[in-house]
Amino acid sequence: MPIPVVYNVRSVRQRWVSAIVAVLGIAGTVGVFVAMLAMARGFRATMVSSGSPENAIVRRAGADSEMVSAISIDAVRVIESAAGVRRRDGQPLASAEVVVVAAFPLVKTGTDANVQVRGVSARALEVRESVRVVGGRFFQPGLSELVVGHNALHSYSGLELGATVRLGGGTWKVVGVFDAGSSAFDSEVWCDANVLSEVYKRPSHIYQSVTARLESAAELAAFKDELTSDPRLSVQVDRETDYYDKQSRQLTTLIRTLGFLVAAIMAVGAVFGALNTMYSAVAERSREIATLRAMGFSGGVVILSFVIEALLISLAGGLLGCLVVLPLNGFTTGTINWQTFSHLAFAFKVTPDLLFAGLAFALLMGLIGGVPPAVRAARVPVAVALREL
Secondary structure (H helix, E strand, O other): OOOHHHHHHHHHHHOOOHHHHHHHHHHHHHHHHHHHHHHHHHHHHHHOOOOOOOOOEEOOOOOOHHHHHEEHHHHHOOOOOOOOEEEEEEEOOOOEEEEEEEEEEOOOOEEEEEEEEEEOOOOOHHHOOOOEEEEOOOOOOOEEEEEEEEEHHHEOOOOOOOEEEEEOEEEEEEEEEEEOOOOHHHHOOOHHHHHHHOOOOOOOOOOOOEEEEEEHHHHHHHHHHHHHHOOOOOOOEEHHHHEEEEEEHHHHHEEEHHHHHHHHHHHHHHHHHHHHHHHHHHHHHHHHHHHHHHOOOOOOHHHHHHHHHHHHHHHHHHHHHHHHHHHHHHOEEEEEEEEEEEEEEOOOOOOOOHHHHHHHHHHHHHHHHHHHHHHHHHOOOOOHHOOOO
């Protein structure tokens, strides 16, 4: 018969000081582990949500990001006339775009941050239907006007509605604020692509990417085949969601790797804490264990009982660590997007699967810290321990 779990609960309560030390060690490890994964999850979610499965982004062949791409106006015309591009009022839903990086001071620190300024066409809101103006109005083509993302408005100084901004040697007026659904666009500033090229002294007939709205997501393959097989073009075509997913991988992988390394180092300390707690329990309860053996409980049952005790401690630590990290859900922070070298605001995403992973990690630490003491407990000499009663 198994030893009642209530026996283990009472045992933990009797050694509450050492148990609390072990619980706090495991809680700290789980908290860091889940927080780092939530950071990576939030960054990736922000990037991927920027794309739409019905949109295709076209760049120069070999360009891994818009920043290093170049597409001529003639190529833009070919892309706009390709089969599969959605049309409205006879006009293609495509936006030829220019991207630059400008310095704006952060609200929190006052230090300059690289902000991505995107020059778009007048049909950009029709191409990206998830973006909507929530304050003021959209810029007028041909004028030096800016619309700023929701996160950009709150992250950078001087971008308030109605403000005048010096950018690229020109003077611009902020006329609108847009909400892009917590995507990467929310950290950007948008304006007319041709005006941006003129202010930055760039060739007026060169763009960096073209984003086209397709008739349906299924049209991508035919659209891609037509453009990549056209001898007049040297381009690569990606689904917009895939493009932003690729953009997020490098930093996401780094955050996860660092998270695992930090959690692994902390886990060593937490496991030693659990080992110390359980070994102390074995040392203090040798006669008690011998009595259990004399009552007919087998060595395997004793091992199981001590493992359960270790798991109870680790479960408490895991639950505490998850509770501590829950307030981070939705917390907005910022980092540099290594592909564009621009500042990107994103929110931590503490999801149920990450919390489950944190609890599983805690139980694993408890198991590692509980098995060796449990085996030692099962090997306590019954006759010698009983003589000490």
